[in-house]
Amino acid sequence: MKFKRMPIEAESPEERGYTSLICNLAESSVTDIQYQDLKFKPQELTLGYGDHRGLPELRALLAQEHGLKSDQILIVPGAAAGLFIVAISILQKQSQFIVQRPNYVTNIETPRLIECEMNYIDLLFEQKYQFDLYKLTILAKKKPALISITTPHNPTGMVLTEEELLECIEIAERSQSFLLVDETYRDLAFHNSPSLAATYSDKVISVSSMSKAYGLPGIRIGWIACKNRRLMELFLAAKEQIFISNSVLDEHLALHFMQNKKKFFNPIKKHIDQNFALLEKHINKSKNLEWIKPQGGVVCYPRIVPKINYNQFYDVLYQDYKTMVAPGYWFETEKRYMRIGYGWPDLKQLQNGLTYIEKTINMLNQ
Numbered sequence: 001m002k003f004k005r006m007p008i009e010a011e012s013p014e015e016r017g018y019t020s021l022i023c024n025l026a027e028s029s030v031t032d033i034q035y036q037d038l039k040f041k042p043q044e045l046t047l048g049y050g051d052h053r054g055l056p057e058l059r060a061l062l063a064q065e066h067g068l069k070s071d072q073i074l075i076v077p078g079a080a081a082g083l084f085i086v087a088i089s090i091l092q093k094q095s096q097f098i099v100q101r102p103n104y105v106t107n108i109e110t111p112r113l114i115e116c117e118m119n120y121i122d123l124l125f126e127q128k129y130q131f132d133l134y135k136l137t138i139l140a141k142k143k144p145a146l147i148s149i150t151t152p153h154n155p156t157g158m159v160l161t162e163e164e165l166l167e168c169i170e171i172a173e174r175s176q177s178f179l180l181v182d183e184t185y186r187d188l189a190f191h192n193s194p195s196l197a198a199t200y201s202d203k204v205i206s207v208s209s210m211s212k213a214y215g216l217p218g219i220r221i222g223w224i225a226c227k228n229r230r231l232m233e234l235f236l237a238a239k240e241q242i243f244i245s246n247s248v249l250d251e252h253l254a255l256h257f258m259q260n261k262k263k264f265f266n267p268i269k270k271h272i273d274q275n276f277a278l279l280e281k282h283i284n285k286s287k288n289l290e291w292i293k294p295q296g297g298v299v300c301y302p303r304i305v306p307k308i309n310y311n312q313f314y315d316v317l318y319q320d321y322k323t324m325v326a327p328g329y330w331f332e333t334e335k336r337y338m339r340i341g342y343g344w345p346d347l348k349q350l351q352n353g354l355t356y357i358e359k360t361i362n363m364l365n366q
């Protein structure tokens, strides 16, 4: 495979340097947690290779939360690694593959590098970013090796209902395909989510992580959940080829967070609710931006209303206002679209960032 760097990574705030920014609305997670706030004091931790499947206590806790068994959970270094492992384990050159677009980059780019037959289901503004189940039914006639969906979705913030999820599962089962459900934003759905997708069928693989909802992308801990033993063996073999095991420090930190999840997660939720209320009020009043209101996650995917020079828009926003959003071209859509991450900045930074977006559009629209 010939890897190439994607703009979403090469131009990311951490690569450009956080200090070059005043308003960072380009993140797709909640605010990063400070290590000292976790009050994590591991005792007698042996820094050897860990259990290849992942720390048993962490797997047990995750399994318990979702009504699965421990051996149906594989801990991996982040959801990105999970998605990569699933793709390289199931797909090969010319495999039929169905995926939503726009999407988080690994969900599209790894199958593309494997040279799969790519079948896209585009989420369109005009269709309120609704997932087109009819199109999935038609494409599934090609008997894809893998169907990939994300809920809550990045970058649109759309969430599948339980009915829709069950229909996806039924379609996958009928076409003898596996269904990958990227549930990295699961705990951030605004309303009750269906159960973890992998609990419904052994054709389903769920991927999630500590990064987006819990503000811990720096510890690189995620997991693959699946009831299919043969697949789990394949995933473990792939993991062992790349990583052998996880960082034991990261695993213990993740365990500590999960053991105290309620305490740590409540303030995160409060912060997101506050920020979302501000964002909603702003966009509803704005003449420059229009959106499809998200149903979960910490991102939305609005578009610019007036016809302006979009390259200039991103340049001015960054150069003059030290403000960043995630531009539409990161997601292979028109540049008038942008992803606004509202869960990472504090309220003031979000407010200022939105004001700078308006000022920039007004200036370019004169």
Ligand SMILES: Cc1ncc(COP(=O)(O)O)c(C=O)c1O
Residues within 6 Å of the ligand: 028, 077, 078, 079, 080, 081, 104, 150, 154, 182, 184, 208, 209, 210, 211, 212, 217, 221, 222
């Ligand atoms: C939908 C989705 N899946 C997976 C990932 C990867 O997350 P991580 O590897 O940090 O767990 C991201 C990151 O942006 C994402 O948005």
